[in-house]
Amino acid sequence: MLLDQEPSVLSEQGVRALALDFDGVLAPHAADQPLPEVTDWLRRAVAVFxxxxxxxxxxxxFGPRVDWFATQFPGLRFVSGVRKKPYPDGLKKTGELASVPLSSILMVDDRLLTGCLSALLAGARPLYIRNPYCSFSSHPAKELFFMLLRRCERLFVRLVP
Known part of the structure; x- marks a missing residue:
């Protein structure tokens, strides 16, 4: 869980920038803003990094999600205009925007074969969120789909030599 990763400790471990997935990491899928406890964590992360x-x-x-960040965290950027994960383009752009080497970026994602793979391909650090935020009451089909997808990914990774 993201909240288990204290930003000051991450900094002590050599992390200089964060690349955060939204769905599952900051909030359940399709939410327009992070959960309140995650918002507190983001404030600490911005204070540190x-x-x-x-x-x-x-x-x-785009949309309400970006609008929320613009009011709550002015200057925090959404990386866009790049190929989607697992391509490393988003992390390369993050490194450019943050002016840090890729090896000092922590990619936080709830998917092994998208965000975590992207981090490995880019030379960044992956942090896999094994228990992502979900809201089955809000989006049952979407949450079930991603839950099954994550389980298939973990099985695939275990079976690959």
Whole structure:
């Protein structure tokens, strides 16, 4: 869980920038804003790393989600205009925007074969969120689909030599 990763400790471990997936990591799928406890964590992360070194890599970098961040975290950027994960383009752009080497970026994602693979391909650090935020009452089909997808990914990774 993201909340188990204290930003100051991550900094002590050599992390200089964060690339955060949104769905599952900051909030359940299709939410327009992070959960309140995650918002508190984001405030600590921005205090430690600076707003220019915290980026969101999301499939929905538009609409109410972006508007919320613009008011609550001015200067925090959504990385867009790049090929989607697992291509490393988003992390390369994060490194450019944050002016840090890729090896010092922590990619936080709830998917092994998208965000975590992207981090490995880019030379960044992956942090896999094994228990992502879900809201079966809001989006049961979508949450079930991603739950099954994550389980298939874990099985695939275990079976590959």
């Amino acid at each position: 600076g707003v220019e070194r915290v980026c969101i890599l999301s499939n929905r970098p």
